[in-house]
Amino acid sequence: MAEQTQILKVENLHTWFRGDGRIARAVDGVSFTINKGETFALLGESGCGKSVTSLSIMRLVPEPGGKIVQGRVNLHGQDLLQLPETQMRDVRGSRIAMIFQEPMTSLNPVLKIGEQIEETAVRHKTLKEGQTARQKAIELLNAVGLPDAQRRYSEYPHQLSGGMKQRVMIAIALAGDPELLIADEPTTALDVTIQSQVLQLLRELQGETHMAVMLITHDLGVVAEMADRVAVMYAGQIVEQADRETFFKAPKHPYSIKLFESLPNRTKRNQRLAVIQGSVPSLATEFKGCRFEPRCQFAIEDCKNNVPVWQSFDELGEETGVLCHRFDPRFESQFSEPVQKIFDAVAQSDDPVTTRGFKELLKVNELKVHFPIQKGLFKRTVGHVRAVDGVSIDIPQGKTLALVGESGCGKTTVGKGILQLISPTAGSVNLDNEELTNLAKHQMRQRRKDIQIIFQDPFSSMNPRMMVADIIEEGMVAQRVGGDKQKRQTRIDELLNQVGLSPEVKYRYPHEFSGGQRQRICIARALAVEPKLIICDEPTSALDVSVQAQILNLLKELQDKFGLAYLFITHNLSVVEYLAHNVAVMYLGRIVETGTVEEVLENPLHPYTKALLSAVPQVDIDSERKVIRLRGELPSPANPPVGCHFNPRCAKAWQECRNGYPSARSVSPTHSVRCYLYQEN
């Protein structure tokens, strides 16, 4: 490997948090280097200490409570941790800049975005406030690809979409010409098509300015797309470090291996996803052995009693290596199976989806949900937000339909319209040959037994002052199922067992559980009334990958067992590949393409489906894929573009696309698409 210029060298960094009389070692001996112009990815699940590591480098660890207790952060040989605060301020924003996960809250809501960009430039570049600073801000807005920079300069953050705000954050970071940009989950809050725009922008800017990027993420796909080198963090430590090729071809640490195995995708359709047993240990514990040992499938007795030592692979440099006893010459021989073979032994439990009769369960026809826009003295209705504008879907018994689309496309409203939580403006919702839209309130209440919903955020969807048992029982009481009190209690135990929780937890409150466990409780609550259809509204997007795998396994298992149908509302296409039978792709209130998973994902027809699929970062680093980047962002459903709603962003649009909305055309009995490209004869 050619000798590279080292910019940042972090050595043995320890950052602790004090609280409730305990010390949480959020970062516990982390070392790495970052070279000029490279992208270094820090990968890990929530709570592993990756964000705290980045805040420690910037010396922005929240005080009081957080404290860097040991270590060195050398920037060109100068230890930042020894600098007085006033000199550290000259480093922040100028030599090291940072962008954050939530562009929505990371900008000051009451200052113009131009002012917020200028501020950094004026602070570090000895620019005078006024015309030159303004010029610089507009220049930067242009550089980050924000259209109409002159006008945007005097806009406030709330007037911008999430993607644009993240561009502004990047402009702020660039204003000081940093050598190192720390990007903490920069695209996690964004849609895939916007994510691909932002990642592309980061890459371009990196090419122009030769700055190094430290990318913090939980997404293996983003790492595969962006990183030159990868470090995996677990429970406050780096457990593996390698260059991108080595890491993606042959991950070595059991935790890294599990991360790959728990990713859902099409090839794993008929298998259970690998899960990591248990949960991340509390960082307040005193570790005597390997931190991953209780969850590791390879663990031997020595793992429990010996703290692992960093094993570097000398030929690849001292930093490349792994923190695992399996690679320690002292213990290596005790592991029975050869290392490489273990990796190949992916869980191969064959569990084919039981094919049941194609009895239609749910038929939604031309569903419309319009919200009035009211204006003026007497609140006249001056227009409508067409959130859902003619959606037709069918779900057979025991099958899963995935409704895919970006945020704001109306997919959640479809779910609410089916549940009659919002009364639809027009169209029919037919469940088991009964029309739901005409039902009186008390009749609908009885039917709620058949359709249940699971929400994205399991915590806020449960009453924090109710015990688990009461949460599950409430639906049974309301629907008069489950017999008397005694029988209901037995049923609750049974349900908790089914979702993989111990019945003892039923007298606890929601805050005592982890995210994955809470989602299990929500599933148990939905199952309690024995529904035929469960609407799953982004049930795993708030969860870590390894936890997501557990929930997906559970949903699949329950479907096989009880013949449940799912309407799976999601933006995550790899989950769709793994779980769904049929897919409907939604854009601005309408379904643009629908078909079986194989048809839509292997042979996408609509340009939007193609773009959406290409924008998903792939873990397979050898795949030659061309990302179709969409122009602009989702238009407002209050004022959709004339003709095909997608035409302003479509690369293939021609005159006809502006004339009217294309009608649906079937290319197979199950596959249909609404696009002028496929209209001829």
Add this chain to the structure above:
Amino acid sequence: MLAYLVRRILYALPILIGVNLLTFALFFVVNKPDDMARMHLGVKHVTPAAIERWKQEHGYDKPLFYNPASETGNAFTDTIFFTKSVRLFIFDFGNADDGRNITYDITQRMWPSLAIAIPTLLVGLLVYITFAMTLAFFRATYIDYAGVILAVVLMSISGLFYIIGGQYLVSKLLHLVPISGYATGLTAIKFLILPVLIGVIGSIGSNSRWYRTIFLEEINKDYVRTARAKGLSERVVLFKHVLKNALIPILTGIVVILPMLFMGNLILESFFGVPGLGSYTIDAIRQQDFAIVRAMVFLGSVLYIIGLILTDISYTIVDPRIRLGGS
């Protein structure tokens, strides 16, 4: 925006009618004119004839709502409800029991009230914000803890103690300013200093603690971390970023009480003998002059509604995210 304001003002009308009806019910149905006459005449002088005469003198000798025997032929307008309540809507408050015109008294007495209320508000704001920001700057240090304890102590002491203690110390022992009284022109200053000072001190505890909470809430937000990551000094972060956001709830909280300043401070004005609207109200209650009390209750409601509308408008000025009426 305009449509929104018109709608808000239209909403205010039924509220004012409700307030009017309620005060009418309290003052004329629960406490009948006969009772008022008895109270004014005193136990020794109560005779049916005396009651009738008193009612006639003060215009309470009519039926409540409907007067078929009216001499002028207006069965509805020649009633107590119309003459005493409906006329409030055009701010015609009528005469007090001693015959003085209430509207005239109000226009005279609101100035001393404002002379106390406005300086108290401005000096207070400056003191509370400075104190709260200091505590926020030194958050989670001993300075912060000591400040919070001081605020709680100040809050726990009765307002009357500050008044009596202040008068005793500053006026009686140190002879710096007169104990009480009022004058017009510049000489008013020596009478105003002590009540303003005591008004400010009396609210330091509760307001500073509240403002400190607002500051701390803002300091923990993501945009503050962004500002620090830019390399800005703590001073710039606090004054440019945090203060601007924290002032939104503080200022809008103040705007709502702004019109109420006219009503004066009941206790301060009475103790310091300031002839403002506060002492006017207290005196009226003491003398059972219900015409004045009714006028002040109605005026207070109107001013409070104005305050709420002003709050909405002030939000649109200080917070770019909020626009009224969704236009």
